[in-house]
Amino acid sequence: MSLKSIVHSARRKPLSLKHQFRWKLVPRFIWRSVHSFHITLLVWGLVTIGCIFYLSQWMNYRQVAHRVDSLETQRSILVSKLELLEVEISYLTRPQRLEFLVEKTMLMTSPNPAQYQLSWIDVSSTD
């Protein structure tokens, strides 16, 4: 049985429009296909290639997933470190501390409205 005859048997013109696809021919098509050495070889060849391809993809996926997992772990460690730094910045720049440092080390005092009144004309002209 040749491939041509198998395809032909499957493509036989339907008797009526109601039965365009003839389901009852499907088992016969498979049976006849199996009887053909070339077709069997082709089918199993394709199945084997598919399996190898799937296996390689599966292995690749597992490798990537592992990498993602380890990267996520690294990332969370870095995020924790970053957050700790943010907390430190927040602690070091708290207004109480800044005011204390400004008053004690730079000998500066809190602003007073009087300071602004002296230079009012200059300030308003730049606005």
Place this chain on the structure above:
Amino acid sequence: MNQSPRFQLYSFKTRLLTVLFAFVLCFVAILGRVFYLQIMKADYYTAKAKLQHEFTVTLEPRRGRILDKNERILAVSIQLKSLYAKPTQIDSVSQAARLLSPILDIPYHKLLIELKSKRNFVWIKRKLTPEQTKRVQKLGLNGIGFIEEFRRYYPNGNFAGQLLGYTGIDSQGLEGIENKYESLLAGKPAAYIVEKEGMFRTVPLSNIPKKIPDQYSLHLTIDSTIQHFAEKALREGVIKSRADRGTVVALNSKTGAILAMATYPGFDPNRYQLYSRALQLNRAATSGYEPGSTFKMITIAAALNEGMISPDQEFFCENGKYKIGKNLIHDSTPHGIMTLKQVLKKSSNICAAKIGMSMPPAQFHEYILRFGFGQRPNSGVAAEASGIVISPKKWQTIDHANISFGQAILVSPLQMVSAANVFANEGNWVPPYIVDHVRDKNGKKLQEIKDTDGKVIRRFGAGVRSIVIEASVAELVKEYLISVTQKGGTAERAAIKGYHVAGKTGTSQIYDQQLGRYSKTRYIASFVGFAPASEPLVTVLVVVEQPRTSYYGGSVAAPIFKEIVQRTLLFEDVLPFPEQDKVESFKQGKTVTR
């Protein structure tokens, strides 16, 4: 041996069949065993295999952060290690206890008892500092391990402690904002399954949750700098007046955003166990006090709005003593005939009582409610008090008079500052609020949170304003309030050079439960006001409880108000008035870029 071919054939067939039968039997036996293992005991062996190469990684939720309006961290969860022991696996219990005791700061004998325990797992110390962790790791002891946990940390110490509240050992919100927004801040643990391979490689089998599942972060309206101004001025004021405690609330006049909320003495949420319960209360929202004379502005505004009095009307203040039934009302200094402006400027109780009594109780009560008293402000601050406003049906004449000048009514500082803010907003009551917005795990800004059905369950940011009095009345009362801080007013010490300040002092006696009457020695001094009066930026209330140097709001609370507002205005670039002779037409409140 001669055997017939037939025999040979049968014999071969028999042998073949025997071997075949044996094979089939073996095959059936194997098939049966396979069926038993694969089908009958499938669940058991699947579970057993999973136990060997699969395990679940649980990600503990990181509690959401609390930030101020400038994204400054107020509360954050940091990852720390907790130390545990498996006593049966420790080589030498006494040696381990001796080595660990100085590092962990736990007495040796106490540690020894724990390590000698027959239990499989024992916590030694939870949430170690990074330094302690490093030192314990260096020891390399067997049977000792770490588990990562989160610890809540408040970088600013006792800064806004009562407002923020604190969390317990298992990171559950116990007080303040931490407790109020527990459902948003706390999260649910996330987990994913991991397969262990022969090369000690781990491969996740389910989707990895996006890092550690952070929850919503709360962005408050608090400005750390203004909060600092408030806390510092309050601390100095309370110490100077030798008062029991003090409270400050500062609002953004236009939006109602709470810029600062402080109570002194405060407490450090990082070490909340060391402080008494009384110190942990956020008195700005949870406690009630009798507002005293600060309430007169409400009385006058209500009467003006109802047309019961007119701005140019004059009142006789009975020369300092006025009898209502069996009760006598006093003024601190005797006054004769006064205008409405003078009533507020000099703070006459008698005239305020007369003005209040010019309105029917139900009508006056209606205005009290409209100004936000007797109900929770729903600002988002935890444990808000609704205060106590007696039903007008139960008012006696003396109650009516007392309420007119701020006695016989209990309000929270937050309610009082919101009520005073009506005069800074052309007669509109602006609801105060503490949470500006929240951000989800992906940093997306949210003004409201919906449930699964799309129904809004929480809304953040500014609320809906309500009209309380007419704008013209609010403007008129504002003028009177400005006069209070000017020469001859009760709050000259609240005046700031270069700014118009509107405000009102309050001095109320504390009701003594034991004596059953108002105390003659214990007072609450307060001041509420806003500035600049022409274009209000900040509305501040200062309440000082039981001051001992002087008990007048004008001398105890007003200077604290001045200190806070002066620094806030300069910080916000609201420049003071120029000299009158230098610039003629100048609208105050204009800001410049620094």
